[in-house]
Amino acid sequence: MRKILVCGAASGIAEALGRRLAAEGCALALAGRNAERLAAMRGDLALRGAAAVHTYALDLRKTGCHAELIETAAAAMEGLDTLVLAHGILGDQEKAVADFAVARDVLETNFLSSVSLLTVAANRFAAQQSGQIVVFGSVAGDRGRQSNYVYGASKGALEIFCQGLRNRLAKRQVNILLVKPGFVDTAMTAHLPKNALFASPERVAADIHRAMRQRKDVIYTPGFWKWVMLAVRLIPEPVFKRMRL
Amino acid sequence: MRNAASWGRFPVASETVLAQRWRGDSLPQAPAGKTLLPYGLGRSYGDSCLNDGQAVVATRLLRRLISFDAERGVLRCEAGTSLAEILEFAIPRGWFLPVTPGTRFVTVGGAVANDVHGKNHHVAGNFGRFVNGFELLRSCGGRQWCSRRENAGWFHATVGGLGLTGLITQAEVRLKPIRNRLIDCETIRYGTLEEFFALSLESEPGYEYLVAWVDATAKGSQAGRGLLMRGNHNGELPMESAPAERQLRMPFDFPGFVINRYTIQAFNTLYFRRQRGSRKCSRVDLYPFFYPLDSIAEWNRMYGRSGFLQWQCLVPLDRGPDALREILESIGRSGQGSFLAVMKTMGGIPPEGNLTFSGRGVTLALDLRNAPAVFSLLERLDRVVAEAGGKLYPAKDARMSAAHFQRFYPNWNEHCRWMDPAFSSSFWRRVSHA
Numbered sequence: 136m137r138k139i140l141v142c143g144a145a146s147g148i149a150e151a152l153g154r155r156l157a158a159e160g161c162a163l164a165l166a167g168r169n170a171e172r173l174a175a176m177r178g179d180l181a182l183r184g185a186a187a188v189h190t191y192a193l194d195l196r197k198t199g200c201h202a203e204l205i206e207t208a209a210a211a212m213e214g215l216d217t218l219v220l221a222h223g224i225l226g227d228q229e230k231a232v233a234d235f236a237v238a239r240d241v242l243e244t245n246f247l248s249s250v251s252l253l254t255v256a257a258n259r260f261a262a263q264q265s266g267q268i269v270v271f272g273s274v275a276g277d278r279g280r281q282s283n284y285v286y287g288a289s290k291g292a293l294e295i296f297c298q299g300l301r302n303r304l305a306k307r308q309v310n311i312l313l314v315k316p317g318f319v320d321t322a323m324t325a326h327l328p329k330n331a332l333f334a335s336p337e338r339v340a341a342d343i344h345r346a347m348r349q350r351k352d353v354i355y356t357p358g359f360w361k362w363v364m365l366a367v368r369l370i371p372e373p374v375f376k377r378m379r380l
Numbered sequence: 381m382r383n384a385a386s387w388g389r390f391p392v393a394s395e396t397v398l399a400q401r402w403r404g405d406s407l408p409q410a411p412a413g414k415t416l417l418p419y420g421l422g423r424s425y426g427d428s429c430l431n432d433g434q435a436v437v438a439t440r441l442l443r444r445l446i447s448f449d450a451e452r453g454v455l456r457c458e459a460g461t462s463l464a465e466i467l468e469f470a471i472p473r474g475w476f477l478p479v480t481p482g483t484r485f486v487t488v489g490g491a492v493a494n495d496v497h498g499k500n501h502h503v504a505g506n507f508g509r510f511v512n513g514f515e516l517l518r519s520c521g522g523r524q525w526c527s528r529r530e531n532a533g534w535f536h537a538t539v540g541g542l543g544l545t546g547l548i549t550q551a552e553v554r555l556k557p558i559r560n561r562l563i564d565c566e567t568i569r570y571g572t573l574e575e576f577f578a579l580s581l582e583s584e585p586g587y588e589y590l591v592a593w594v595d596a597t598a599k600g601s602q603a604g605r606g607l608l609m610r611g612n613h614n615g616e617l618p619m620e621s622a623p624a625e626r627q628l629r630m631p632f633d634f635p636g637f638v639i640n641r642y643t644i645q646a647f648n649t650l651y652f653r654r655q656r657g658s659r660k661c662s663r664v665d666l667y668p669f670f671y672p673l674d675s676i677a678e679w680n681r682m683y684g685r686s687g688f689l690q691w692q693c694l695v696p697l698d699r700g701p702d703a704l705r706e707i708l709e710s711i712g713r714s715g716q717g718s719f720l721a722v723m724k725t726m727g728g729i730p731p732e733g734n735l736t737f738s739g740r741g742v743t744l745a746l747d748l749r750n751a752p753a754v755f756s757l758l759e760r761l762d763r764v765v766a767e768a769g770g771k772l773y774p775a776k777d778a779r780m781s782a783a784h785f786q787r788f789y790p791n792w793n794e795h796c797r798w799m800d801p802a803f804s805s806s807f808w809r810r811v812s813h814a
Contacts (some may be wrong), residue, residue, distance in 0.1 A: 147441075171404045179444035182469070322401060 136186050137161040138212040140205065142195055142252060143222025145172045147321030148271070151340035152219070157185035164208035164215075166191040167222070187212060195222050196243050198251035205255050217347075218256045219269040220249050223289075225323050231285040238285045245289035250296055257300055260309045267310045269347060270297050274317050274355065277364045280380040294353075301352060310350040314343050317360040384436070387680050388425040389687030390750045390778055393432035393806055401441045403458050403549040407517055410435040415804035416519070418543045420460055420487030424494065425690035425747075426778030427806035428542050434804060437547055439489055445469065446550060453555035454512065459489030459548040464674075466553075467666075474619060475555035476666070478510040482722075484671050489548040494775040495540030495736040497726065499589040499670070505729035506738050508539035514551035519802035522546075528732075537798035540733025542774060544808055546800045560619045563589065563669045565611035569658045573604030573705055577742075580725045583610045589669075595648040596721035596746060597641075599712035603705060605652065606723070614663060623665055629677040636684040639749045644717035673720075683749050689778055691758055692737075692745035694726060695770035700742040703768035707744065707761050714757050718746040735789055737773040745776065755779060774807060785811035 139156060141149050144165035153163060157180040165173050165180075170192035177188040189211045193200055209215035226241035253268065260266030275283050276290030294313055301311040318324060318333045334357045342356035355361040370378070381394045398408035398416070410416045417431035420439050430436075439460035446456040453475045455466065463477060464484040470476060481496040490496075495508045504510075513527030516534055526535040538545045570576055576592055583590050587610035594606040673679050680688070695703045704723075711717065721744065728740035748754045762784050765772060771788035772780050786792055792812065799808075 172402050175402060175404065175444050175446075178446050182445040182448055325399065 137216055138164075138209070138214045139217040139219060140164040140166065140208045140215060140256075141219040141221060142166045143220070143271075144190075145169060145176060146221050146223075146323070147336040148316065148319060148339050148343070149219065149221035150176060151336040152221075152343055153180055154183055155340055155344045157181075157183040157188075160184050160186050162187040162212045164189045164191065164212060166193060166195065166204060166208075168192065168194060195248045195252070198248055201248075201251045202255050205252070205259065209259075215256075215259065216265060217267045217269070218252065218260075220252060221269075221271050222248070223271060223323075224286075225283075226286050228283050228285055241285050242289050242292075245286070246292050246296075249293055253296065253300060257304060257309070261304055261307045264307050265309065267312065267347065267350065268297075268300075269312045269314060269343065272297075272313045272315045274315050274360050274364050276315065278367055278375070282380060310352075312343075312346055312351055313353045314346070315353065315355045315360065315364075317355070317357060317363075384419075384422070384430060385687070386425055386427065386429050386778075387423045388690055388747075388750075388776075388778060389680060389683070389685070390689060391427055391430070391432070391806070393427070393430040395431055395433075396435040397438055398435055399438040399441055400460075400547065400549070403442055403444075403515070407519055407547060408437055410802065416547075416800075416802055417805045418459075418489060418493070418547050420490040421462060421485050423483055423486045423490065425776045426774075427810065428494070428774050428777070428808075429490075430806040431804060432806045439487060439547070442489075442549060448473075453557060454552060455555055456550060456552040457488060458550050459492075459514070460487050462487055463491065466555075470555055471558070471561060471622070471666070472619070474557055474559070476558045476613075478554060478556045479504050479507045480670055482671065483674055484667075485674060488551050488553065489543075492539055492548055492551055493541060493543040495731055495733040495738070496775070497738065499591045499724065501738075502584050502590060502725055502727035503588055505727060506540070506731045506733070506736050508732035508736065509729070510554045511539065511732070512552040512554060514538070515549045516546040517549050518546035518800050520800075523549075534798065536732055536734050537795065538733075540731065540736035541795065541798065542735065542805065542807065544795070544799045544803045544805060546803065558613050559615050560613075560617045561622065561666045562614035562617060562663050563611040563666060564614050565589075565609055565662050565664050565669060567655060567660045567662070568608045568610070569606075569652070569655065570608055571605050572601060573701055573708070576604055576606065576608065576723065577701060577725075579608050580742075583608070584725065584727075586612075588612050591722060591724045593651070594708070594721040594723045594744070595652045596708065596711050596718040597645045597648045598652075599709065603708040603712055604723075606721075607652065607655070611664075611669065622667070625667060625675055627677060628675060630679050630681040633681045633685045634683070636686060636749070639683055639719075641715040641717055644719060647719060648717065683747075686750040688747050688749050689754055689758065690745065690747045690776035691761065692743060692773040692776045693761070693765045693770050694737060694739055694741050694743045694773070695765060695768045696739065696741045697725070699768040699770070703764055703770065704742060704744060706764050710757065710760060710764075711746065714753065716748050716751075716754060716757060718748055721746045734791055735774075735795055737771065737775070739771075741770065743773075745773075774811075777807070780811065782811045782813050 145167040173190035223245045231238040273290040275287035346354045415434045419436035442458035442460035495506045589611045592608040731738040
């Protein structure tokens with residue numbers, strides 16, 4: 136039985152992934168901000184087959200609590216073999232451009248808090264010579280664009296950190312899976328008008344679930360984003376900087 | 381604002397879409413001066429799930445299971461949970477829906493709000509009879525549990541209340557035990573309306589599920605001919621996992637001319653002749669038995685871009701044969717025809733909802749491609765139904781007159797008392813004016 140800690144568990148994609156993991160009979164520890172929402176998920180996931188569901192309501196930006204969270208969850212599940220980092224905010228790019236405090240909030244939530252959790256978990260997994268860490272990046276992290284480079288920078292930095300971690304831990308049988316979703320129809324994008332590029336959280340969760348089984352390093356989901364982002368990355372910078380993206 | 385349509389793809393509405401993501405959240409705020417309507421999977425055929433020019437609250441994110449009593453088969457879940465999701469959970473545990481409509485892609489909230497019925501109406505009645513209670517979230521800040529004992533007035537107004545009394549956030553349903561996934565089914569070809577009534581009444585006591593497919597293109601003495609299916613749960617074999625279901629998809633909107641009187645006639649004749657003998661016994665899985673059309677995703681695109689109209693009436697048993705003969709002959713003469721005409725006797729078990737479509741009688745459901753001539757035909761049929769003391773099913777209606785609705789549901793005015801002042805629907809505005 137797998138023992139999984141999910142941070143940002145109440146996000147749309149993480150909840151859909153949680154349902155798949157529950158159906159497999161995994162033990163789950165859910166961390167997120169809102170106790171009532173986590174409780175609603177606990178009932179659902181337990182009925183859908185999770186061996187156990189523990190919930191931890193806390194603010195993951197407070198990095199001081201991370202070691203204790205991982206300790207407590209591992210104790211409750213009698214072990215920990217998988218960490219899923221799904222917490223994050225999109226932030227308001229216009230405000231973030233004008234006000235560093237807003238940009239810092241995005242970077243602290245998406246990047247710094249993840250670095251802290253990854254450090255604790257990586258050392259634990261390195262010692263036990265096994266484990267899997269699933270990190271939610273974004274297609275926005277592939278190239279800085281004027282419309283969302285603060286969010287993009289937080290996810291791009293996370294990708295570089297994960298690359299290094301993967302390089303370090305590959306010899307210890309620890310898998311680091313970086314997931315790069317495109318547009319997903321969740322609360323994070325509720326304010327955006329929807330078009331054909333938007334995928335459902337269920338679809339994205341199915342892709343992640345498969346990649347977890349295959350112990351992949353990096354995936355784009357839905358898969359077509361791999362080619363879209365390849366094209367975006369190939370545009371020469373002198374051209375790219377003149378585009379409105 | 382975004383364009384929305386129901387399953388019949390007529391009419392088309394323009395709506396602001398809001399979402400309820402957690403059952404504990406407060407009701408989303410409609411734009412100033414606009415009303416709200418809960419929206420689940422949009423399988424109502426007409427405009428009862430539309431709120432043109434206003435706002436809807438999407439409930440599909442409310443799909444968490446809450447509790448399950450494995451001894452009694454009592455399931456509590458959020459209101460946006462689909463019946464398909466309930467079945468996925470319940471069947472392997474030996475439970476099934478006590479009442480199910482012809483598609484499993486509806487939400488529990490929608491099943492309550494339309495107080496749906498199924499092939500076992502003659503013995504089970506409507507869906508609401510198996511609902512222990514639900515939580516109703518109202519715009520005036522109230523959140524209340526409604527059951528036959530608590531807030532009973534709200535309970536009976538909300539069951540069959542067309543989503544107008546507030547947002548159902550969660551509901552508790554009593555499931556029924558089954559041994560396996562199989563239905564022992566017998567299909568009988570019959571030639572006349574008299575035979576349909578004789579067969580139905582004879583089958584009612586011994587068969588839990590009873591429904592007939594009708595050749596709605598047949599005329600004269602053959603009017604009403606069809607195939608009657610009657611079945612019971614198989615009580616002997618052990619539970620097996622679901623057979624693989626081939627999921628097909630209607631790939632595009634058919635051009636409007638594909639569905640015409642000749643193709644419909646040809647289909648109906650072939651379907652009527654599809655079995656060699658007049659009786660055929662078979663053992664079939666629950667899904668193809670209850671949900672034959674669910675295996676073709678977006679089958680509604682068959683009717684082309686302009687969509688189709690569903691029409692379902694209920695006529696008291698004593699007036700049934702005459703009224704149905706008149707209705708079927710009118711349809712046969714009109715050449716409009718219908719692929720999927722369905723007829724069944726309904727039982728007299730009193731429903732829980734004030735406005736529930738129910739009563740001892742015979743019901744006929746048709747779908748007709750949207751065309752100008754259909755409206756005048758259906759208006760004529762409405763009059764036959766009204767004169768026979770019958771009624772139409774709001775969940776399938778896109779065009780009945782206010783006068784007819786108010787005659788079919790004489791207590792409609794009382795419903796206004798229970799309605800949430802911030803809620804409305806295209807259907808309700810259409811049928812409730814003077």
